[in-house]
Amino acid sequence: MIRHAALGPRASxxxxxxxxxxxxxxxxxxxxxxxxxxxxxxxxFGESLFTxxxxxxxxxxxxxxxxxxxxFAGVFMTLFGLLLGILSARHANTWIxxxxxxxxxxxxxxxAFVVAIVLLLVFGxxxxxxxxxxxxxxxxxxxxxxxxxxxxxxxLTGHFHAFWDALKHLFLPGVSLSLGGLFQEAxxxxxxxxxxxxxxxxxxxxxxxxxxxxxxxxxxxxxxVIPTVSILGLDFASLIGNAFLVELLFNWPGLSRYGxxxxxxxxxxxxxxxxxxxxxxxxxxxxxxxxxVAYLDPRIRLVARGE
Amino acid sequence: xxxxTLFLVLGVGSGALAESQKIVxxxxxxxxxxxxxxxxxxxxxxxxxxxxDTLVFPTYDGEIVPHLATSxxxxxxxxxxxxxxxxxxxxxxGRELKADDVVFSMERLLAIGQGYSYIFKPVVDKVEAVDxxxxxxxxxxxxGPFLYALVRLYILDKEEVLAHIEKNGExxxxxxxxxKWLLTNDAGSGPYMVKEMKLEEYLHAVRFPDYWKQFxxxxxxxxxxxxxxxxxxxxxxxxxxxxxxxxxxxxxxFYEAMEKLEGVKVAKLFGGSTFYCMMHTQKPPTDDxxxxxxxxxxxxxxxxxxxxxxGARQAQGPVSFILPGHNPDVYQYTRNLEKAKEELAQSKYxxxxxxxxxxxxxxxxxxxxEKVALLIQSNASEIGITVNVIKTPWMKIMEEVAKPETTAxxxxxxxxxxxxxxxxxxxxxxxxxxxxxxxxxxxxxDPELDKMIEDAIATVNDEERFVKYxxxxxYVVELCPSLFLIDxxxxxxxxxAYLDWIAAERAERGEKVNPVMGYNHYMVDMKVxxxxxxxxxxxx
Numbered sequence: 109m110i111r112h113a114a115l116g117p118r119a120s121x122x123x124x125x126x127x128x129x130x131x132x133x134x135x136x137x138x139x140x141x142x143x144x145x146x147x148x149x150x151x152x153f154g155e156s157l158f159t160x161x162x163x164x165x166x167x168x169x170x171x172x173x174x175x176x177x178x179x180f181a182g183v184f185m186t187l188f189g190l191l192l193g194i195l196s197a198r199h200a201n202t203w204i205x206x207x208x209x210x211x212x213x214x215x216x217x218x219x220a221f222v223v224a225i226v227l228l229l230v231f232g233x234x235x236x237x238x239x240x241x242x243x244x245x246x247x248x249x250x251x252x253x254x255x256x257x258x259x260x261x262x263x264l265t266g267h268f269h270a271f272w273d274a275l276k277h278l279f280l281p282g283v284s285l286s287l288g289g290l291f292q293e294a295x296x297x298x299x300x301x302x303x304x305x306x307x308x309x310x311x312x313x314x315x316x317x318x319x320x321x322x323x324x325x326x327x328x329x330x331x332x333v334i335p336t337v338s339i340l341g342l343d344f345a346s347l348i349g350n351a352f353l354v355e356l357l358f359n360w361p362g363l364s365r366y367g368x369x370x371x372x373x374x375x376x377x378x379x380x381x382x383x384x385x386x387x388x389x390x391x392x393x394x395x396x397x398x399x400x401v402a403y404l405d406p407r408i409r410l411v412a413r414g415e
Numbered sequence: 416x417x418x419x420t421l422f423l424v425l426g427v428g429s430g431a432l433a434e435s436q437k438i439v440x441x442x443x444x445x446x447x448x449x450x451x452x453x454x455x456x457x458x459x460x461x462x463x464x465x466x467x468d469t470l471v472f473p474t475y476d477g478e479i480v481p482h483l484a485t486s487x488x489x490x491x492x493x494x495x496x497x498x499x500x501x502x503x504x505x506x507x508x509g510r511e512l513k514a515d516d517v518v519f520s521m522e523r524l525l526a527i528g529q530g531y532s533y534i535f536k537p538v539v540d541k542v543e544a545v546d547x548x549x550x551x552x553x554x555x556x557x558x559g560p561f562l563y564a565l566v567r568l569y570i571l572d573k574e575e576v577l578a579h580i581e582k583n584g585e586x587x588x589x590x591x592x593x594x595k596w597l598l599t600n601d602a603g604s605g606p607y608m609v610k611e612m613k614l615e616e617y618l619h620a621v622r623f624p625d626y627w628k629q630f631x632x633x634x635x636x637x638x639x640x641x642x643x644x645x646x647x648x649x650x651x652x653x654x655x656x657x658x659x660x661x662x663x664x665x666x667x668x669f670y671e672a673m674e675k676l677e678g679v680k681v682a683k684l685f686g687g688s689t690f691y692c693m694m695h696t697q698k699p700p701t702d703d704x705x706x707x708x709x710x711x712x713x714x715x716x717x718x719x720x721x722x723x724x725x726g727a728r729q730a731q732g733p734v735s736f737i738l739p740g741h742n743p744d745v746y747q748y749t750r751n752l753e754k755a756k757e758e759l760a761q762s763k764y765x766x767x768x769x770x771x772x773x774x775x776x777x778x779x780x781x782x783x784x785e786k787v788a789l790l791i792q793s794n795a796s797e798i799g800i801t802v803n804v805i806k807t808p809w810m811k812i813m814e815e816v817a818k819p820e821t822t823a824x825x826x827x828x829x830x831x832x833x834x835x836x837x838x839x840x841x842x843x844x845x846x847x848x849x850x851x852x853x854x855x856x857x858x859x860x861d862p863e864l865d866k867m868i869e870d871a872i873a874t875v876n877d878e879e880r881f882v883k884y885x886x887x888x889x890y891v892v893e894l895c896p897s898l899f900l901i902d903x904x905x906x907x908x909x910x911x912a913y914l915d916w917i918a919a920e921r922a923e924r925g926e927k928v929n930p931v932m933g934y935n936h937y938m939v940d941m942k943v944x945x946x947x948x949x950x951x952x953x954x955x
Contacts, residue, residue, distance in 0.1 A: 115529050120536055123528030126585055158446055159614055160453070160598060169614070225647045232651035240651050241641065242616060359643045361616040369445070369615070 144380075154377030158370050163381040166366060171385060172256025173243060174355070174362035178347040179257070180278045181286035186340060189290045190333065193297025200302055208294060215291035221353035224284035228357055231280055238280050239273075241359040248273045281358040285351055289343040293336050301332040334405050341397030345390040437636040437943045439914065441660035441936065442649050445615050445642040450597035451520065451569035452527040458640065459530075460933030462618060465638065467569035467603035470498055470517070471562055473835060473931040475921060477739035479562045483512065483570060483604075493557035493875045494540075500548040504627045506572040507601065507608040514544035519573035521552075523592055531567035534834055538564070557873040559880045563739070563836040566931055575602040606630070606939045607638060617641050633915075633942035653679060656948050659914050660936070663905035667725065670906050678912025678951050682919030683726045683904040684928045684935055687735045688831040689840070690724075692775070692791065692898035693856040694824065700771040701824045705762035707895045711748040712755035713794045720901050723786045730899035732888045733844055737902070737930045739877075740837025742885035746892050748899070755798050772801040774823040779808045784827045787900070791825075816856040826856045829903060835930035837884040838872050845891055857896040864890060913947035 115123055128134050131154075132143045147154060153163035196208040232240040239245060243258055251262040251270050259278065262271035304310060305328060313323045348364065355365035363382060370378035402408045441461075448454030449462045472482035481487075484498035504512040521542045524532045538561065540553045554561065576593035579600070584591030593602070599612040606628070607620040621637040622630060643649065644664045652658035653673060661673070663684075670681045694701040694710070701707055716729040728736075732745035764771050775791060777784035785806065792802040805823065807815070812828075815821040832839040842849065846868050849855040867890065871883035892899075909916055918928045918935035929935045 120528030120532060126528075130585065160448070161595065161614075166614075228647050228651055233654045236655060240655070241643070241648060246619065246639070356643070357645050357648055359616060359641065359645075359648060361613060366615065 153381040156370060156378040157375045158373050158378060163378045166378065167363065167381055167385055168256070170361060170363040170366045173360060174348055174351055174364050175389075176243075176257040176259060177278065177281055177285065177351060177355070177360060177362060178344060180259075180282035181289075181347050182340070182344045184282055185286040185290040185293060185343065189293025189340075190297055190336065192290070192294035193336070194301065194329070196294065196298040197301035197305070200298075205298075208298075212291035212295050215287045216295075218287070219353075220284050220288060220350065221357065223287050224281065224354045224357045227280045227284055239277050240280065243274060243277050243360065244270065245273050245277075281351075281354050281360055284357075285347055285354050289340075289347070292343065293340060296339055297332060297336045300335050301328060304328055304332050330404060334401055337397060337400050337404065341394050341400075345393045348389055349386050436945050437633065438639060439635040439637075439659045439938055439941055439943055440639045440641060440652075440657065442641045442643055442652070442658060442662040444644045444662065444664065447618060447640065447642065448530070448598070449601060449609070449612065449618065450530070450594060451571060452524045452530045452532065452592070453594070453597075455530045455567075457932060458642075461936040462620075462640065462933075463569050464605075464933040464936065465607045465938050466601045466605045466609065466620065467571070468504070468512075468605050469566050469568055469570065470500075471565050473563075473566045473929060473934055475918070475929045476927060477737070477835065477930050479566070483517075487562075489875060493873070494554045496552045496554070496561060497545070498550050498552075500550065501627065502548055504604055505625045506575065506604045507623055508572050508575045509625070510572055510574060512570060512572070512604050513547045514550040515547075516570055516573045517550045517568075518542045518544050519576070520571045521568060523571065523576070523589075524568065526586055526589070527592060527594070534564045534567055557875060559872055559874045559877075560834060560836045560838045561875075563838075564834045566934075567834060570604065571597075572602040572604070610637070615642055628939070630939065631942060633944065635938050635941055635943050638938050653908055653910075656910060656913075656952055659910045659943065660916070661908040663907050665906070665908075670908060673908035676908075677954075678910060679908055680911040680919065680923075682907045682909055682916065682922050684907065684918055684922050685728075685735065685737045685902055685904045686831065686928075686932060686935075687737050687835060687840075687930045688829050688903045689730050689733070689735045690719075690727075690787075690827070690829050690900045690903055691730075691733075691844075692787075692900055693826045693828060694896055694898070695819070695822050695856065695858055696896050697819055697858045697860075698822070698824055700762070700764040700768075701773065703762045703764060704895060705758045706764055708748075709755045709759035709762065709798060710791075710795060710800070711895050711898055712751045712758060713798055713800075714748075714791055714898055714900070715750050715794055716748075716900065717750070718790060719787055723783055723790070724901055724903060726904050726906060727901040728904075730902050732899055733891050733897065734837045734840045734884070734888055735832070735902045735930075737927055738832060738835060738837050738840065739930065740881045740884040742888040745885070745888045748892075748895075750794075752797065759798050759800075768799045768801070772803055773825060774803050774805055775825040775827070776805045776807050776812065776823045777827045778812060779806050781829075787827055791898075813853050816853055817851050819851075819858050822856050822858060826853075827900075828853060828856070830854050831932070832930075835932075837888075838868075838880070841884060841887055841891075842868055842872060845887075845896070859894075859896050861894070864894075910948070912951055913944045915942035915944075917941065 115127060132140050151164065155161065156163050156166055159166055192208050196205045199205050228240055231238045244250060248270050249267060251258065251265045251267040254261045254264055258274040259271055262274060310323060310327050313327050351362060351364035352368045355362040367382040370382065443458035447458040447462055449459065449466060451463055451467055454463060468483050470482060470484040471479045474480055483501055483504060485501050487496055487498045489496055500514060506512055521539065524530060525536060538554050538558045540555045543551050545551050579596035580590035580593045581595055582590045586592045601609045606623055606626050608623045610621045611619045618640045644662045646665055646669050649658065649661050649665065650669060650672065653661060654676065673679050674681055694707050696702055720727045720729050731747045732742055734741045759765055775788050777788040788804045792804050795802045812826065830844060833843060843854045845855065845859055845864060847860045847865050850858045850860065867887050871880055871887060874880040874883060909919055917940045922928050
C-alpha cells in the first residue's frame, strides 16, 4: 500500500523497506504512536509523502493563502451581510426586503463551487476584469514574506502595485466563498433587528426623544449584531475547511486543497497536521468571537464577574 | 447589487497579463517531481525532458540519436557500453558537464530507487568515468534496448547537488542526496532552467542562455506548467489565450467546445498506451484458447474505438503501433460472428456454457470502462457466454491479481510501456515473471515464450531484435491471452493560431509522434508567435 501511495508502483524493494523503517511501520502500532507523540512534541509532524517535504513547511506555505482568502471572504461577508440585513430590516416588508429575501434564499442554497464556476466563466471568459488563477500575476514583484498574507505583506513593505494585484486575485475566489455566509448573516441581522425594534428599551429611548440615529446605533444595532457575530465565528472557521473546491477552481495554493490532496493519497502525517491546524484555527476563532460577544453584550461580562 | 458595488469599489482595473512574449503554458495534474531520481509520471517526465539532458535523445520517428554522447561503442559480449561525451556542455550553474556527473547521476538514481530507477536496476552493474569525457557502463546481462532506456537517465550537476545536501539523510555521507533541494530546483544542463517552482501551483522555467544547441528565434523563451486540470479553469484560460496547451484529462464536451473556439485545435497524440481485456489463462473457462478466441471474434472493437473512446484506434496485437518494434503485419481480430461460433464450438466448455459464467472486472476510477464492460457482456451473450460485470477499486484490483486463485477471469486495464520500445511491453505483459502484477493478470506461464522474450531482449542489434519482437507478437496473438482493444490517444486542445506544435502537426498528417512520454512537449521544437496572439485578442 505504502509503496503505491508514496513511492510509485515500481519503486525498488530497498526504497520501500527504507521508507517503512523511517516511518517506523515495522514496529507495533503503540510504539508508532509514541514515536509520533514524541516528534509532535518537538514540533515535527513528519514528512508529507505527497510533497516530500516536512509537513510543517507545507503548512507554513499553504496556510497563509487559505487564511488570506478566508479573511477576505470573512470581511466581505460581514460587511455586506450586515449592510443587507440592516437594509432589509429598515425596509421590512417592502420590495427591497422581498428582493433581499429571494437573493438570500438563492445565495444560501447555492454551493460555493457553483458560484465559483459561474463567476469564473462570467469574469474569466466574457468580462475579463479579474484574474482567474493564482494569487499574483507573474512578473509582479512578490513582497518580502512577513506574514505570508500577500495583501498585508505588500502593504507593510510599500509594494502597492502588488497589493492591488493580490486584492484583484482575491476577489473572485473570495466572493464565491463568502456568498452563502453573507446571505445567512443578512437574514439573521434582519430578524434580530426587527425583534429588538419591538423591545421596551427601544420604545423608551424613542419616547425620551433620543435622536433616531442614536437609537439605531446604540440601542438597536449593537444588541442586534450579537447573534450575527456568534454565527460569523462558526461561518468563518468553516470557510477555511470548505474552501477546497474554490481553491481548486482558482488554482489557489491553499491548505484546504492541500488537505484534500493528502487525504486522497492517504498521506497520514500530513492529514493529521492539517486536521490539527484546522482544529486550532476553529478554536481560536471561536475564542475571539466569544470575547467580541462579551464586549458587545454587557450582561455576559457582568455574569462573568459575578455581579 | 453586492457584486456591482464591489465591482465599482475595486475598479475596472485591467486584468491583462504582464507576461511576455514567447511563452508556452500548459496544464497538468500535480504532483510533479522535477528530481530525476523521483519523478516518472507524465508531468514530471515533461519537466525533466526540458530541464535536463540525456546521453542520447529520442526522435519523433522512434529512433535514438546522439545528444550529450557524440558516439558510443558496445563490447563484443554486449556487456560494456562506452560513451564519448560532447565537450563544452554547460550546466545551468556554469560548470562543465563531465563523465563524473554521469556516474553520479546513475548512482544517485539507483541509490534512491524511485523514479525511472526500475528500468536500470535489474540491468546496470556499474558505471565508471574513464576520463573526463568518457563514461563506461557495465551491464549484468546483455540488454538490447539499453539505448532506449538511457533516455531516462537525466544528468545532474554533481557539485551543485552536493552543495545542497541536507546532512541528516538516509544516504550516509550523501545525506538526503539533495532530494529536498531538487524538489523545487534543478541541477541540469537542459534547454530550460527553473525560474520558480511553487508546489501545487506552477513550474516556471526560462531558456538557458548558454545551452549548447542553438534555439530557433521563435522557440519559447519560457514555459509554465500550471498545476490544475479543473475543466472550468482550463476552459477559461484557453478562451483568454492564457494557456497554449491543455492537459489531456478533459471530458469529451471540453474538446468539442475547444474545436469551436477560433484558432484552437485538438491534437490526438498516441502515447503508446494500450487498453487490454486481460484473460486468466489458468482459470476455467478462459484457460481454453478457443474460448478466448471466441471472445476475441465477438467483441465490437469499432464501437469501443469510435463511440466509447472517440479518436482511439483498434489495437493491432499486444504492442501499440507507435512503438519501435511493433509488428505491422500481425493478425488483427475483428468482429465476426461466424468465426466466434466456430471457435466456441471447438472449446471444451462449449456444451456447458451455463456452468461457466465469466467475471469481468473494470476499474472503478475509470467510468468509461464500465461502458466497455457492458458492451463485452452484451457481445458475449450473442454466442451464449454469460459475463458478470464487476466494478472494483484500483487498490483492490492490485491486491486480488497478486494470486492466481483470487484473480478474476477478465480485467479491463490500460498499460503503458516503461521505455519506448516493444520489448518493454512484451516483457511486462507476457513474461511469466510479471504474472501477479496489474500489468499481467493473464497468469501466462509459457516457458517457450519466456525464452523467446529473453532472447529478444538480449539482442543488441536493433533490426535483429525487432524481427524477434515481431515473431513474439505473432505468437502472442495466436495464444490470445488478452483482447487487444484499443490504442488510446491523449487529446490536447492547443492554440494553433499562434503556436507551432510539431507533435500535433505530425499527428494531423498521420505521422508518428514521439513515443517517449514527455518528449512531445519538448519546448525547443515549438514555435510561438506573440503578435498573432495579440491579433486574436484584438479581434474580440
